[in-house]
Amino acid sequence: MKDSVFKVLTNKKIAKNTYEMTLRGDVSDISAPGQFVNVKLDGFYLRRPISVCNVEGDVLTLIYKAVGRGTELMAEMTGGEELLTLTGLGNGYDTKKSGDKPLLVGGGAGVPPMYLLCRELVKEGKHPTVILGFGSSDEVFYEDEFKALGAEVIVTTVDGSYGIKGFVTDAFSGLSPTYFYTCGPEPMLKAVYDKSECSGSFSFEERMGCGFGACMGCSCKTKYGNKRICRDGPVLEKEEIIW
Amino acid sequence: MVNTKVTLCGVEIDNPIIPASGTFGFGYEFAELYDINVLGSLSFKGTTLEPRFGNPTPRIAECPEGMLNAVGLQNPGVDKVKECELPKLREVFHKPVMANVSGFSEYEYVTTVEKLDSEPDIAWFEVNISCPNVHGGGMSFGTSCQSAEAITRAVRRVTKKPLIIKLSPNVTDIVSIAKACEAGGADGISLINTLLGMRIDLKKRRPILANTTGGYSGPAVLPVAVRMVYQVYDAVKIPLVGMGGVSRAEDVIEFMLAGATAVEVGAANLVDPFASKKIIDELPLVMEKYGIKNLSEIIGGAH
Missing domain, CATH: 3.40.50.80 (Nucleotide-binding domain of ferredoxin-NADP reductase (FNR) module)
Structure with a gap:
């Protein structure tokens, strides 16, 4: 896990309410597909967890839906903005x-x-x-x-x-x-x-507090015990899921 | 050189910064990020006699300058804490630890403290009688003088370690409750726990939290907490641990001027995992800025 500043390169609408943002920064802690990043936005206390869509060189691609005030603010970005971002969160896909x-x-x-x-x-x-x-x-x-x-x-x-x-x-x-x-x-x-x-x-998706396993905000029950979506997940195996 | 040492209930700590219970787990996850031995101490995740999953999700909601949580004391139970969590904490943290305990009956508080009392790393008990997210326990003990004093007295009998009672701000008169705890034999008071709050999802027209209500924390609650620390300082002789929205070294100074001997950092750890470390790093500079040589000298300085 790393907390560093990413610079917005591009941000464009690619479908209804759906935006593709590219950012440049330190991607070295992103170790698996299916991980997410947690983005700090001005005027909001909690960060926004967004799944990693792609990483190429030092460019990170995020695709997000503008569904709330935080993501609506992101949708208005035009490039050049600096976003404090926690990277390397979650277990990801194997x-x-x-x-x-x-x-x-x-x-x-x-x-x-x-x-x-x-x-x-x-x-x-x-x-x-x-x-x-x-x-x-x-x-x-x-x-x-x-x-x-x-x-x-x-x-x-x-x-x-x-x-x-x-x-x-x-x-x-x-x-x-x-x-x-x-x-x-x-x-x-x-x-x-x-x-x-x-x-x-x-x-799985859940409302998160910290995104790195400290607050127990996103816990779920599994056949292998309680897990935190943000840290032990977001990826769970079929065999362990309790609906 | 400035001196950041303070003595909390007879135990000297290198600085007054203590990550608050429920925002720092059992420390070892943060130890992957930085050497947590820079901390004064840490208050570990609220521990109950039995394992608890806590409340259904969603448990978290965004708020202006803060957040709501309704975790509901999720923890593996005191036996697992002793067996699994404390040994892991011990590997990465070599300083006195604050044991945060909670319960749903006097028996549970007493038994949990009894079970933890022999742990050599535990220097203080922080007894949480103020969790707003559980029913029939937690905060219900902390909202009347009688029950607050009764719990304090009962726990007092089973430990000689310093006993700090963590109070709820969701009361009409926190001063009288603090005095009741002092009368019951408490060695210190920590305050404040979260403020009871609620948010509603406009699209669903339903409460965001599955528990309907949750505890509000973050910078927004700082003035409420400072006021309560200030009032309680005037009314009791035992030391106070102040908390509520602390996110910078200046906030630490403010709480200490109000009357706190030590200061807990809560929600800030969740939005910035390095928050507690940053506050400790900044503290000497901010002390110099305000002409403070010995931090312990400013306790209650605003009175």
Whole structure:
């Protein structure tokens, strides 16, 4: 874990309420896909936890939804802003578990961490399939970026305005993955849990205080005891989850 | 050279900075970030007789200049604390430790203290009768003079170590409660615990916290805490540990001028994991700025 200043390079809207921000800074403590950073914003006491979408050189990419006052403030940034950021938070995904044909399932704000994960899996010579789930066509992002990594990409929208109509699990038929990785809203995680036949990793979201395991604000019960989403997670294994 | 040493209930510490219970775990996670032996002491995570998961989530909410928490005393229980947590703390921290204990009955407070009393690293007990996030315990003991004195008296019987009672600000008259604790045999008073608060999610039109209410902490509560330390200092003879929104060395000086012998740092540790260390690093400079040679000389200096 490191606390350092990142400088905003670019910040652009890529879908409805969805922004892609690139920042330059010390990324040396980011050690796995699925980790998150905790960003300090002027005028707010607690930091904003945002999952890591990509790291290239010393450039960090974050994709976030402007859903509250904090993220709305981020959406207004134009570049040059300096943000105090804690990096290297959370356990992240373990790519060693993937097998040859992992399935990556991201829903909405759960899509971004799938990107770095997909990149790493491809780099390791694996053949990931990615399901990206959104509400509607205007919310869709990163389909081409995932394709450019060499992954098989399936998009679903709840209203059917783009890709397969329905939820991410409606795209499961015919797929026989060796392992799966997922991130998204909890009802989606539960649906993936119920429909999936192989083992997998689930990334959870919770309101956090500190983001590094001190405050016990984001605790959950697992079959292996109480865990802190921020420190022992956000990624939990299928076998340990209690719904 | 300035002197930052203070003596809290007969125990000398290198400086008055103590991370507050519930914001520093059992120390060892912060020890990965910096040498926590720079601290005066630390007050470990509130420990109860039985293991507790605490309240359902969400447990945290953003506030102006602060936060709400409704963790609800999550801890592994006193036996696990002795068996697992304290040995890990001992590896990284070689100074006197403050044991924060809580309970849901007099029996639980007493038994928890009894079980911890033999731990050589524990220099003080900080008895939390002020947690706003649990029902039928915690704060309910700290909101009447009778129960505050009764708990103090009961715990007093089972330990010879300095006994500090942590008070709630959610009372009509904190002075009378502090006096009741002193009458019950307390060696010190720590104050304040969090202020009972609440936030509502505008989209869902429901409370943000699953527990509905939570404890408000952070810089916003500092003036309330300073006022209470100032009032209690006038009313009791035992030393005070001041806390509430401390985030800079200047705040430490302010609490000490109000009457605190030592100062706890709480929420600041959560937004900046290095906060306690930074305050300690800044303290000598700020002392020089205000012409303070011996920190212990300013205790109660504003009276």
